[in-house]
Amino acid sequence: MLGWLAGVLPLLLVIAVWEGIARSGLLPKVFLAPASAVAARLIEQLAGGALLFHAGNTLFRAAVGLALALVIGVALGLRMAQSRGTRNFLGPLISLGFPAPKIALFPILIVLFGVDHLPKVITVLSGAIFPILIMTFAGATAVDRACVWSALSMGSSTRDVFWKVTLPASLPYVFSGARIAVFVALLLAVVAEMVASGEGLGHYLVYSERMLETADVFVALTTISLIGIALDKLVTVTRGLVLCWAEEVEVTL
Amino acid sequence: MSPLLTALSRAYPLLVIAALWELFPRTGLVSTELVPPLSSVAERLWELTRTGEVPMHAAHSLYRAVAGLVIAVAVGVPLGIRIGWSPRLYTFVNPLLVAGYPLPKPALIPLFMLWLGTGDASKIAAIAMACVLPLVVTTYHGARGVDRHVIWSARSTGASERRVLRDIVLSAALPQILTGVKIGIAVSFLTVVSAEMVAAKNGLGYLVFVSMETGDYSVMLAGALAVVLVAFACDAAFTAYMARALKWQQQSADAERHAGA
Numbered sequence: 001m002l003g004w005l006a007g008v009l010p011l012l013l014v015i016a017v018w019e020g021i022a023r024s025g026l027l028p029k030v031f032l033a034p035a036s037a038v039a040a041r042l043i044e045q046l047a048g049g050a051l052l053f054h055a056g057n058t059l060f061r062a063a064v065g066l067a068l069a070l071v072i073g074v075a076l077g078l079r080m081a082q083s084r085g086t087r088n089f090l091g092p093l094i095s096l097g098f099p100a101p102k103i104a105l106f107p108i109l110i111v112l113f114g115v116d117h118l119p120k121v122i123t124v125l126s127g128a129i130f131p132i133l134i135m136t137f138a139g140a141t142a143v144d145r146a147c148v149w150s151a152l153s154m155g156s157s158t159r160d161v162f163w164k165v166t167l168p169a170s171l172p173y174v175f176s177g178a179r180i181a182v183f184v185a186l187l188l189a190v191v192a193e194m195v196a197s198g199e200g201l202g203h204y205l206v207y208s209e210r211m212l213e214t215a216d217v218f219v220a221l222t223t224i225s226l227i228g229i230a231l232d233k234l235v236t237v238t239r240g241l242v243l244c245w246a247e248e249v250e251v252t253l
Numbered sequence: 254m255s256p257l258l259t260a261l262s263r264a265y266p267l268l269v270i271a272a273l274w275e276l277f278p279r280t281g282l283v284s285t286e287l288v289p290p291l292s293s294v295a296e297r298l299w300e301l302t303r304t305g306e307v308p309m310h311a312a313h314s315l316y317r318a319v320a321g322l323v324i325a326v327a328v329g330v331p332l333g334i335r336i337g338w339s340p341r342l343y344t345f346v347n348p349l350l351v352a353g354y355p356l357p358k359p360a361l362i363p364l365f366m367l368w369l370g371t372g373d374a375s376k377i378a379a380i381a382m383a384c385v386l387p388l389v390v391t392t393y394h395g396a397r398g399v400d401r402h403v404i405w406s407a408r409s410t411g412a413s414e415r416r417v418l419r420d421i422v423l424s425a426a427l428p429q430i431l432t433g434v435k436i437g438i439a440v441s442f443l444t445v446v447s448a449e450m451v452a453a454k455n456g457l458g459y460l461v462f463v464s465m466e467t468g469d470y471s472v473m474l475a476g477a478l479a480v481v482l483v484a485f486a487c488d489a490a491f492t493a494y495m496a497r498a499l500k501w502q503q504q505s506a507d508a509e510r511h512a513g514a
Contacts, residue, residue: 009348194450202360
């Protein structure tokens, strides 16, 4: 109980200071909307449906891109662990692509596919696939050889070894990669919407700034943060359910 | 295998992609206006580099990224060490870090533009915010991982608290700190390109975005190519530096192993 309070206290302090400074008149009104005004606007936008509309768009793009990244990333990561050819081919591409900001691809995708969901989904996919692929590969190669050998010596086929030993052993790594991928997916979806979109939280954010609607800017930021926290929690809770037997894996990208 | 063959075997996937990029537009399936072949993009990139346009944009982007990263290091590393040192400070700061982490920092750009205008300051602030969190976290882990015996022996020989922190904790945490900087490089790049696409008058992100709007697609692709190359070069350069800077760590770990065994 006390621990929970200690966790929330610094945040309450920050909010209190925020409210105080905003109401004091020290700063021009456009700088800071009081926390209370932001909360009121949040409820207003939520009730009006605008917030759910924008958030829904952002979540849709992030989720679809993430789902594709999971399917393709896990498949490729496992394949890379099995096949030297795949490893030699994808390895240099991953090293080259990993440090590059995937958002630089976005304008190219707009030219090819217009300004709707597809370019944003592809951008999310291009960013989210890296942590998943890399961590899946790390997990598949880290499988304890002794487990594989025991399974084989007891008469398992290579298919059984894959599904019953390699895949479950890689899952903790996949989840660690997924946690990062979720962060990247939300980031790319929001930034893509900030750059060029008619809807979505990124668009709402930039539009509010251009209209100097500071309260709306804070509403957008709060909503994005809450979604980020919720998605991260989703991954950890799912992990807890699926992998109650496994220890947490440290991420090494 | 000879070094040349090893280099080729590492580069061949890139050559395959390059060949695809060159040939696919020429097949006529996509118009060469929309997707210029690699040779014309490379030519355009070379031309823009010669005239100084790409270097100018790259310089603006790098300036913002480096400035933001430097601020993040100057703030984040001392903070990370202090949090690692003082459990009370940790209990206070940790919730703020946890709350701040899920927000994609490029989202702060509009807010910072309200506060700091549309110039470099808002972008540098966003970059600094983006890089400071991973740096604090990695530095914290580095500081926590320091061998207590080394600290105690330093204290017992009369070292002041400040010297202990500076000479011992900082050095021992260096691998983690440098890892944080490496993450920071990638994050700062991502943030600066995002910021420049949203609102800027120069920079590589601006170049890519504005050439999309004007329909100059070979410049757009040349700019994107430049972004990938610069990002890769910075990451590779820092990784090489890290390997050299941390050589003594590896050497001492080896020495320990030999001595202990």
